[in-house]
Amino acid sequence: MSIAWYLAVSAIVFSLGAVGVITRRNPLVLLLCLELMLNGANLALIAFSRMWGNGDGQILALVVMTVAACEVCIGLGMIVALYRSRLPIDVDELRELQG
Amino acid sequence: MSTTTYAWLVLLFPLLGTLVLALGFRRMPGRLAGWIGTGAILLSFVAAIATLISLQGHAAAHRQLVSSLWSYASTAGVDGEVSILVDPLSVFMMLVVTGVSSTIHLYSIAYMDKDRGFVRFFAYLNFFVFSMLLLVLAGNFLLLIVGWAFVGAASYLLISFWYRRTTATRAGIKAFVINVVGDVGLVLGTYFIFKHTGTLDFLKTFHATEAGVFGPNSNEADLVAGCVLLLVGAFAKSAQIPLHTWLPDAMEGPTPVSALIHAATMVTAGVYLIARMHPLFERAPAAQDVGAVIGAATLLLAGTIALVQTDIKRVIAYSTMSQIGYMIMGVSVGAYAAGLFHLMTHAFFKALLFMAAGSIIGAMAGEQSLEKMGGFRKAMPFTYGCFIIGGLALSGVPPFSGFFSKDEILLVTGERGGWHWALYAIGYLGAFLTAIYTFRMIFRAFHGKPVPEARELEGGHVHHAEVPRNPATGEEEDTDVGFPGPTHAIAERAMPMRVAMIVLAVGATVAGLIQIPKVDFVIDDFLRPSFASSPLYEPHTKNGLLVFGLVLGTLLALAGIAIAYRIWVARPGLAPALQARMPALYSLLAHKWYFDELIDALVVRPAASAGRFARYTFERRVIDEGLVGGTTGLVRAGSAAVRAAQSGFVRYYAALLVLGVTGVGFYFLLQS
Numbered sequence: 001m002s003i004a005w006y007l008a009v010s011a012i013v014f015s016l017g018a019v020g021v022i023t024r025r026n027p028l029v030l031l032l033c034l035e036l037m038l039n040g041a042n043l044a045l046i047a048f049s050r051m052w053g054n055g056d057g058q059i060l061a062l063v064v065m066t067v068a069a070c071e072v073c074i075g076l077g078m079i080v081a082l083y084r085s086r087l088p089i090d091v092d093e094l095r096e097l098q099g
Numbered sequence: 100m101s102t103t104t105y106a107w108l109v110l111l112f113p114l115l116g117t118l119v120l121a122l123g124f125r126r127m128p129g130r131l132a133g134w135i136g137t138g139a140i141l142l143s144f145v146a147a148i149a150t151l152i153s154l155q156g157h158a159a160a161h162r163q164l165v166s167s168l169w170s171y172a173s174t175a176g177v178d179g180e181v182s183i184l185v186d187p188l189s190v191f192m193m194l195v196v197t198g199v200s201s202t203i204h205l206y207s208i209a210y211m212d213k214d215r216g217f218v219r220f221f222a223y224l225n226f227f228v229f230s231m232l233l234l235v236l237a238g239n240f241l242l243l244i245v246g247w248a249f250v251g252a253a254s255y256l257l258i259s260f261w262y263r264r265t266t267a268t269r270a271g272i273k274a275f276v277i278n279v280v281g282d283v284g285l286v287l288g289t290y291f292i293f294k295h296t297g298t299l300d301f302l303k304t305f306h307a308t309e310a311g312v313f314g315p316n317s318n319e320a321d322l323v324a325g326c327v328l329l330l331v332g333a334f335a336k337s338a339q340i341p342l343h344t345w346l347p348d349a350m351e352g353p354t355p356v357s358a359l360i361h362a363a364t365m366v367t368a369g370v371y372l373i374a375r376m377h378p379l380f381e382r383a384p385a386a387q388d389v390g391a392v393i394g395a396a397t398l399l400l401a402g403t404i405a406l407v408q409t410d411i412k413r414v415i416a417y418s419t420m421s422q423i424g425y426m427i428m429g430v431s432v433g434a435y436a437a438g439l440f441h442l443m444t445h446a447f448f449k450a451l452l453f454m455a456a457g458s459i460i461g462a463m464a465g466e467q468s469l470e471k472m473g474g475f476r477k478a479m480p481f482t483y484g485c486f487i488i489g490g491l492a493l494s495g496v497p498p499f500s501g502f503f504s505k506d507e508i509l510l511v512t513g514e515r516g517g518w519h520w521a522l523y524a525i526g527y528l529g530a531f532l533t534a535i536y537t538f539r540m541i542f543r544a545f546h547g548k549p550v551p552e553a554r555e556l557e558g559g560h561v562h563h564a565e566v567p568r569n570p571a572t573g574e575e576e577d578t579d580v581g582f583p584g585p586t587h588a589i590a591e592r593a594m595p596m597r598v599a600m601i602v603l604a605v606g607a608t609v610a611g612l613i614q615i616p617k618v619d620f621v622i623d624d625f626l627r628p629s630f631a632s633s634p635l636y637e638p639h640t641k642n643g644l645l646v647f648g649l650v651l652g653t654l655l656a657l658a659g660i661a662i663a664y665r666i667w668v669a670r671p672g673l674a675p676a677l678q679a680r681m682p683a684l685y686s687l688l689a690h691k692w693y694f695d696e697l698i699d700a701l702v703v704r705p706a707a708s709a710g711r712f713a714r715y716t717f718e719r720r721v722i723d724e725g726l727v728g729g730t731t732g733l734v735r736a737g738s739a740a741v742r743a744a745q746s747g748f749v750r751y752y753a754a755l756l757v758l759g760v761t762g763v764g765f766y767f768l769l770q771s
Contacts, residue, residue: 022754095747 006047014040025090027082031075038068102157103166105150106185106236109193112143113229120222127218133208136221140204140228144197151190162186162628163302165238172241176297184238184301188629191439191622192235192371199363199446200228202599206454207355209593210461213584214353220260224359227253231364235371239299240289243372247285247332250368251278254360258352263581266571270348277345281335285372288328291321292379305378309632317382326379326386329372333390337369337423339397344695346420350412350467351571353583354457357412362419362449367442370426374435377633381433390431391512395525398424400692402532406539407678407688409469410570411456414540418493419449421529425508428522433635434511440614440622441508444500447606448492451485454590454600458482459544461587463552464564469540474549478556482590483545485600490541492607494534494656497649500611505530506652507616513644527655534659542667561589616645 013036020033042061049057082089116139120132127135154162163186172179183189204224211220230253234246252275259271293299296307313319333339338346338361349361360366373380373390380387398421405417422445429438459475459482460467476483492499495506505526513523552562563586567576578585590596613621630636666673678685690696 018753018757022750022757025750091749094749098745098747 003047003051007044010040010044010047012040013037013043016040025092027075027079027089027091030091031072031079034071034075035068038064100149100153101166102150102153103164103183103185105146105153106183106189106193107166107168108146109143109150109197110183110229110232110236112139112146113225113232115139116225117222117229120218120225124218124222130208130212130217132218132221133204133211136225137201137204137208139225140197140201143228143232144194144201147190147193147197150185151194154185154187154190159628160631165300165302167238178239178298178300179241180239180300181242182238182300183236183242185236186629187626188371188374188439189235191443191626192367193232195367195443195446196228196231196235196364199450199603200224200231200359202602203355203359203363203450203454205595206358206457206599207353209588209595210355210457211353211584212588212593213578213586215578215580215584216260220257220353223253223256223260224355227257227360227365231368234368238301240293240301240304241299244282244285244289247336247368248282250336250365251275251282254278254349254365257356257360258349260352260356261582264351264569264576266569267351270345270351274345274349277335277342280342281332284328284331284335288325288330288332291325291328295321301375305632308378308382313382318385319382322379323383323385326376326383327389329376329379330386330390330393333369333372333427334393335369336372337366337427338420339369339393339424339427340400341694341698343397343401343420344691344698347408347413347416347691350410350416354412354453354460357416358450358453358457361416362453363446366419366423367426367446370423370430370438370442373427373430374439377430377433377435377630380431381633381635387431387433391428391519391522394424394426394428394431395522396424397421398428398529399525399532402529402536403688404691405536406532407685410467411459411469411472411540411544412453412467414469414536415449415452415456418452418533418537419445421533422449422493425505425526425529428512428526429508432512432515432519432522433633434508435630435633435636436614436623436626437504437507437511439626441501441504443622444492444504444607444610447603447610448489448499448501451600451603451607452489452493454596454603455482455485455489458485458588458590458596458600461589462556462561464562464587465567465570465583466552466564467570469543472544472550473547474545474553475556476545478549478553479545479589479591481597481600485590485604486541486545488604488607490537492611493537494659495530495652496534496656496660497653498608498611500607500609502649502652502656503611503615506648507614509652510616510645510648513648514641527651530652531655531659534656535663538660538663539667542663546668547671556589561587561592563587616649617642 017033017036017038017040020036021030024030024033042064045057045061045064047057049055049061079089082094087093116136119135120127124132154164157164163184165182165184167180167182169181170179171181204221207220207224211217214220227250230246230249232246234243234250237243237246255271255275255278258274259268261267289299292304295312296304298304298307308322313322331342335342346361346366350357352360380390401417401420401424405414405421408414408417422441426438426441426445429435429441458479459472462475462479462482463472466472488499492501495502497503509523509526509530512519512526549557555562567578567583567585568574569576576582588596590600613619614623627636666677687693
């Protein structure tokens with residue numbers, strides 16, 4: 001199978017994730033969409049790894065997974081903190097950085 | 100002690116007096132301050148006499164002594180020293196200033212007795228005398244300018260001495276502003292001279308001028324410019340046209356101030372300046388001519404204005420202007436000794452006249468209008484006598500002092516020939532007017548039917564107004580600090596005033612005798628070392644002109660007195676009739692030739708409207724709204740644009756990021 005198919009699937013998954021990040025307001029869904037983007041990238045990495053026939057891409061994919069796990073930990077922690085301080089679970093409400 | 104040490108002492112005593120009075124003014128009991136002030140000036144006068152004696156001990160060729168205390172500013176090309184020049188001219192001025200000031204201080208002790216600002220008054224007076232002495236003793240332009248400005252400041256302080264009288268403060272401001280115009284002229288003139296001579300010292304400047312640093316010819320452009328600017332300074336101080344309007348207004352000050360500043364000393368500074376700078380002026384005959392013409396114009400104009408004024412002090416003020424006009428004309432045509440001689444005699448009789456006027460004003464409880472005076476002859480015989488002596492000296496009736504000095508100025512003017520004959524004629528016309536207005540004042544104040552105040556005084560009681568009022572506006576005043584004191588003094592009752600007036604009356608009578616043409620030449624001989632280099636300084640020779648002048652002067656003075664007698668005593672209705680017959684002339688003179696209005700229209704209003712434009716239009720529109728507002732507006736608009744990008748939505752940032760990355764990706768794709 002040509003590598004283009006893998007890349008196409010990877011791009012579709014990444015784009016779906018990106019659209020989700022941009023459009024959704026629930027932080028949980030946001031985190032899921034972020035995972036989707038990361039996994040899209042992982043798919044591309046592994047596809048390239050297979051194309052070249054070495055393990056470099058796979059190692060990088062493992063690093064990405066680790067980062068994703070950390071990120072989810074922090075993200076879920078923040079969501080719990082928000083919930084505990086009775087703030088709305090909505091990212092659009094969190095706009096203290098507005099100029 | 101050396102001559103210059105004495106001269107430094109002359110400066111020291113008034114300065115010490117000022118400091119003692121100014122620092123201790125809250126603790127001074129009673130009249131002590133007056134005696135301290137008077138004592139300081141008297142000591143200064145004694146030191147001036149010592150300087151004179153010591154100076155006469157030098158050979159005639161070595162009577163120009165310079166003494167420097169320390170170097171004030173010495174950088175490349177500038178030699179600013181605190182130095183005095185002691186020569187016959189400065190010693191002469193020193194003697195006149197300290198001598199007349201001593202009597203005026205003495206007079207003030209009684210005159211200002213009940214005023215709440217007594218100590219302050221004497222502190223100012225001493226400061227004024229110190230400034231004037233600094234002016235006449237200065238040995239370089241730097242110190243001259245300092246003294247010049249100090250005199251202006253002291254004059255402001257004294258004119259607006261009754262600082263809660265708005266008319267007085269306004270007059271003070273006017274005097275100060277016009278004097279500053281003169282200061283600017285003096286400084287600029289100094290610059291023109293310094294530019295060529297490279298030195299501030301007087302003697303070095305004169306030597307350099309004689310050596311020809313301005314160029315080989317007379318009337319070199321820069322020298323004429325410098326001299327004319329010096330004349331501006333002299334005109335402002337000496338109240339010459341067109342910078343004269345402050346002098347009559349300055350009569351708002353207490354009467355001793357009018358006597359001291361506006362008759363005897365300050366206004367003669369211009370005369371002194373021209374005499375001091377004679378080596379420069381003689382190389383710039385054009386500037387001399389300007390001085391002579393302005394002097395002549397002033398003496399005539401002031402004489403005509405004095406004919407119709409009704410405020411007794413203003414009449415004397417205009418006569419001062421007129422007499423200073425003679426002096427300015429004299430020293431401008433080379434009659435240095437005569438001009439300075441007139442300066443001295445004028446100091447005596449004018450101070451005397453002011454003191455006598457102060458005595459009448461005391462009797463009238465502060466009222467100064469001649470309209471309300473009359474018949475004081477019996478009530479105040481002493482004041483009347485002093486007024487007559489002063490009036491005769493002012494009119495130039497022999498053998499009183501003014502006769503000799505005024506005629507000598509006109510004699511030297513006439514001897515210059517050519518167009519100077521016009522000045523000569525104006526001078527005698529002025530003398531005629533002088534006699535008329537002087538005796539108009541005397542006849543109106545002392546002759547005729549006694550007014551109620553005079554009757555009261557004849558009964559032995561000095562009149563006191565029930566409510567003190569400002570004589571200029573009729574406004575009610577209290578007698579607290581900042582206004583005239585509650586009671587008034589008259590010479591008949593107060594010993595210090597009497598003594599001071601007797602001394603000056605003697606001076607006004609006999610001072611002329613020290614220089615009688617063809618008999619003695621005290622002033623001529625004494626001043627000669629100061630004017631050694633002047634070709635114009637020589638005793639006159641034409642007997643015919645001399646005799647003609649003396650006879651003409653006498654006749655004109657007597658005729659003037661006779662006319663005044665006829666108009667104001669013999670036929671009392673004549674003055675209003677004349678006034679009604681020539682309304683245009685009368686209103687011209689009563690409005691002082693419209694000089695105030697002219698200056699108001701030409702200078703004050705344009706300056707005020709320029710100021711208003713700057714304040715309300717330029718400042719608000721251009722500075723505040725344009726420059727300051729423009730800068731802040733620019734920054735604000737820029738930051739508003741940038742701030743709009745910061746919405747705070749996370750997804751907005753994410754979208755931007757995605758877009759950006761996509762854009763970069765496309766860019767590289769299209770490039771490859």
